[in-house]
Amino acid sequence: MIFITGGEAMIIQKADLFKNLSPEAMQEISKIMKEESHEKNTVLYTTSSPAQHFFILIQGRVRLTMETAAKIDYTLTREGEIFGWSSMVGRSTYTAGGECVVPTRLVRIDKDELEKVFQRYPSDGMTFYKGLSAAIARRLMENYSSFLSHGGLSSATYGTGQVMSSAEE
Numbered sequence: 001m002i003f004i005t006g007g008e009a010m011i012i013q014k015a016d017l018f019k020n021l022s023p024e025a026m027q028e029i030s031k032i033m034k035e036e037s038h039e040k041n042t043v044l045y046t047t048s049s050p051a052q053h054f055f056i057l058i059q060g061r062v063r064l065t066m067e068t069a070a071k072i073d074y075t076l077t078r079e080g081e082i083f084g085w086s087s088m089v090g091r092s093t094y095t096a097g098g099e100c101v102v103p104t105r106l107v108r109i110d111k112d113e114l115e116k117v118f119q120r121y122p123s124d125g126m127t128f129y130k131g132l133s134a135a136i137a138r139r140l141m142e143n144y145s146s147f148l149s150h151g152g153l154s155s156a157t158y159g160t161g162q163v164m165s166s167a168e169e
Contacts, residue, residue, distance in 0.1 A: 017082055017131040025117060025124035032113040037105050044098040044106075045084065051091045053108045054084035060104025064096040074139075075101060087111040088132055 018026065035058070038044065044055065044062065055062075057076050064083060066072040074096075076083055086094040088111055118125030 017128055017135065019131065020127055021124045022121060025121040028117045028120070029109070029114065032117070033107045033109055035105065035107055038100045038103070040100055040102050040104075042100040042104070044100065045094050046097045047094055049094055051084070051087040051094050051111070053110055054082060054087045055098070055109070056107040057081045057083070058105040058107060060106070061101040062104060062106070063099050063101050065099070066096040072096075082135065085132065085136065088114075088129075089136075 018029070021029070033056075038060075045051075045053075047067070058079060062076045062083060064074045064076065083098060084094065086096075115125075118128065
């Protein structure tokens with residue numbers, strides 16, 4: 001399944017969260033995706049924003065920042081990377097803030113609309129959530145590894161690797 005955005009093809013089935021979903025579910029999901037363009041320094045959401053959407057990076061860079069006892073930064077750079085997961089795991093607000101580092105194109109998906117799709121296609125919902133849990137575990141392991149090797153997370157910036165390369169397929 002190819003989702004067309006602004007004249008360019010984005011292969012969303014290569015993104016872990018959409019890999020192996022049925023063509024019918026993918027067709028429904030493509031209808032609820034909204035393409036957006038944002039300027040540098042645009043704040044997409046903060047830790048006090050209602051967690052209503054999640055996002056897919058098309059082009060650009062997005063910095064995710066958590067301010068806890070220590071500041072944790074991630075910079076997403078790869079096409080197909082998914083962020084704003086808080087919206088999909090039952091949180092009322094986002095766990096991190098999201099800001100565009102450069103002019104950025106992305107796709108926004110409303111969590112309630114996506115849940116309606118998964119109510120119609122429950123096996124696809126299960127596949128999606130298995131992918132989501134794997135992506136969260138992968139980020140946790142990357143954070144843990146970075147913490148052990150750098151003594152902290154404040155300087156760690158990297159993508160989450162959510163787009164499978166041809167070598168991984």
